[in-house]
Amino acid sequence: MSEPLGEAEFVAALRELEPRYWGSHPFHRRMHGGDLTPPELRAWAANRWYYQRMLPQKDAAIISNCPVPEIRRQWLDRIVYHDGRVAGEGGIERWLRLCAAVGLDREEVLDERHVMPGVRFAVDAYLTFARTRPWVEAVASGLTEMFSGHLMRRRVTDLLANYAWISRDDLAYFTNRIDAVSGEGKDALDIVVRYCRTREQQDAAVAALAFKCDVLCSMLDAIERAASEAA
Numbered sequence: 549m550s551e552p553l554g555e556a557e558f559v560a561a562l563r564e565l566e567p568r569y570w571g572s573h574p575f576h577r578r579m580h581g582g583d584l585t586p587p588e589l590r591a592w593a594a595n596r597w598y599y600q601r602m603l604p605q606k607d608a609a610i611i612s613n614c615p616v617p618e619i620r621r622q623w624l625d626r627i628v629y630h631d632g633r634v635a636g637e638g639g640i641e642r643w644l645r646l647c648a649a650v651g652l653d654r655e656e657v658l659d660e661r662h663v664m665p666g667v668r669f670a671v672d673a674y675l676t677f678a679r680t681r682p683w684v685e686a687v688a689s690g691l692t693e694m695f696s697g698h699l700m701r702r703r704v705t706d707l708l709a710n711y712a713w714i715s716r717d718d719l720a721y722f723t724n725r726i727d728a729v730s731g732e733g734k735d736a737l738d739i740v741v742r743y744c745r746t747r748e749q750q751d752a753a754v755a756a757l758a759f760k761c762d763v764l765c766s767m768l769d770a771i772e773r774a775a776s777e778a779a
């Protein structure tokens with residue numbers, strides 16, 4: 549059995565996966581460059597809805613598999629963040645607001661008529677991973693958020709600069725998420741470092757993060773196809 553990595557080495561192994569993150573995916577590059585047409589932006593928002601609406605179920609799966617009260621308590625905030633405390637609030641509602649801003653009716657988002665099979669497959673795989681793998685691996689798979697703060701900050705700037713009909717208020721999903729992610733990302737990394745003690749657990753955490761990078765890129769591959777059909 550190999551020796552466990554030191555903390556710095558383990559964190560470096562996780563961070564080394566950044567090139568596999570969806571930040572550099574060609575579809576994101578086109579979006580940030582201002583090259584998407586209104587129908588392409590709608591295809592993106594309607595498909596990503598399927599990811600957004602699954603996140604609380606993924607976080608609930610982590611809680612249900614986790615025997616540590618302190619972690620369960622901490623993780624609960626994520627569900628409330630997306631679902632809100634009452635109907636009409638929370639991240640999911642802010643995503644729907646963005647969908648409306650790009651010209652989608654609420655109904656056509658909620659009934660998921662635009663969701664591509666590849667997006668469904670990738671997102672469902674993420675949920676199944678969280679339900680079936682050890683809870684700390686599921687937490688590690690969410691560490692893509694370590695890479696997302698910078699991307700979301702750029703997204704707000706680039707969408708405002710390049711798509712005249714989108715206002716700052718329409719982007720409340722991202723402006724709000726940027727603040728949340730700096731704290732949550734650090735908390736999740738601390739948990740992974742603390743609970744992955746053996747080399748096998750550390751390797752499984754790195755593999756979980758690689759898997760999640762693939763989930764996100766597969767989503768965007770399918771979204772790219774939806775966009776080309778919509779354009």
Ligand SMILES: O=C(O)c1cc(C(=O)O)c2c(n1)C(=O)C(=O)c1cc(C(=O)O)[nH]c1-2
Nearest residue numbers: 603689690691692693694695696699700725
């Ligand atoms: O816009 C983005 O690029 C981006 C990326 C990610 C991510 O890296 O997983 C998340 C989000 N946004 C996000 O808004 C979000 O709520 C979120 C939750 C999670 C997760 O795995 O638990 N990732 C992400």
